[in-house]
Amino acid sequence: MLHIDNLVKKFGSVTAVDGVSIDVSAGEIFAFLGPNGAGKTTTIQMLTTLLAPTSGSITVDGIDPTVKPMEVRKRFGIVFQDPSLDGDLTAYENLELHAVLYHVPKHVRNERIETLLKLFELWERKDSLVKEFSGGMKRRLEIVRGLLHTPKILFLDEPTLGLDPQSRNQLWTHVKQLNASEGVTVFLTTHYMDEADRVAHRIAIIDHGKIVAQGTSQELKTQTETDSLEAAFLKLTGTTIRDERAGAADQMRQMARMWRGR
């Protein structure tokens, strides 16, 4: 479903992604883990046509995003690290807008929206403005939106950031359910190792732009002679704290978070 071969992204003299190779099969839930600034989001941006790779090759469902970006865009759904809903529209309107942008036929649209909203327990609030939603509800709505056009692969970039354990638990339950029922491939990043351990079939750990380990959770634990994924992760990536320099985008993000009050 997803094939990444020797992917490299350089920003000036900084190499953010340095020769990453990953294969994700159809129907798999794949966790992409790494410390801050390791290159996770940059990789996702390249996979989702938002950034052009410096070198290396990518295919999403057999299609190269640098050659046919529109075709690739139809095939994936994405939940970004930061919220990307329009707070001044209702939940239903956000979904309707998405459905139109993704050419979901009208007769399918309403039914699909209803099914997904009911599954994610948002149906009763479909006509509320999104700005009145809690953090967890917004995240669920974004996942609904990402799945609306029945994508083959769903990218989730730290979807549980800032959520309480209840919301996190519920969110992953739904994702697993959809993965089982619709066979959608899931490519996720998270900083919560317990989540990756619980939901992912396979895991890759990236650090300083390079893949340092890849395999099932059990394989990673065996390889590092540890008994938890968290311990394995720390053994592989070290215990030093990574301080990212905040770029303009991060500063804005912080400001936006402040305004949203989270």
Added chain:
Amino acid sequence: MTAIYILWLRELKKYLRSRARIFASLSQPLLYLFVLGFGLGPVFQRSGQGSYLQFVAPGVVGMSLLFTSIFSGIGLLWDRQFGFLKETLVAPVPRLHIMIGRTLGGATTAVVQGTLVLIVCLIAGFRPQNMAMLPIALVLMILIATVFSALGTALGSAIKDMQAFQLIMNYVVMPIYFLSSALFPLANLPKGLAIATRIDPLTYGIDGLRAVFLGTSHFALSTDFAILGTVAAIFLAFGAWAFSRIQV
């Protein structure tokens, strides 16, 4: 094409839902209308130029068109801040369609706002010569709104933080307004000011509105139309180019 429609509709919905903003943005043009209209009126009259209220009303309508359309374009900055921009940029839709939908949506809200201001001007005592010309005024208003909505989109694509917003207000929007002949006649200006007013596209918009409403104008109405139309086309192309270059 449906993408253009849905993004146009979004701008309209957002506008209609922000009642507080509609009233707030009515207040500024009205301040100009009443304070200047009645404050400068006697002086204007004594210099033999007729009623200042009559003169300034088209300028005030132009002002509301300028402000509403440029700010709706800069709304892009908010979409960037709150993330919605990314949702549209990864959609399988050409960016040009997204840009056109937003820009036309912004222009539409500006025309609605301009019409509201025009109605208030009529209530305040503004008397157009010929009401039959109203449809032509509407076309002019649409052109003015398109010009500045496209400019707003271009600016919104280029700037990345809220500080730049203040700069745009001070160095783009206010000069466009004050140099547009909204507040003073174009005849007998000092050379430098005369040149500046002629570079300002809003000048031709307001001059055109005066031609339509009052029957008197500095340029021929056809000149106003030709220049506005050309500038609208150039700014739309410029806005589309700037929008196509946005990096997430």
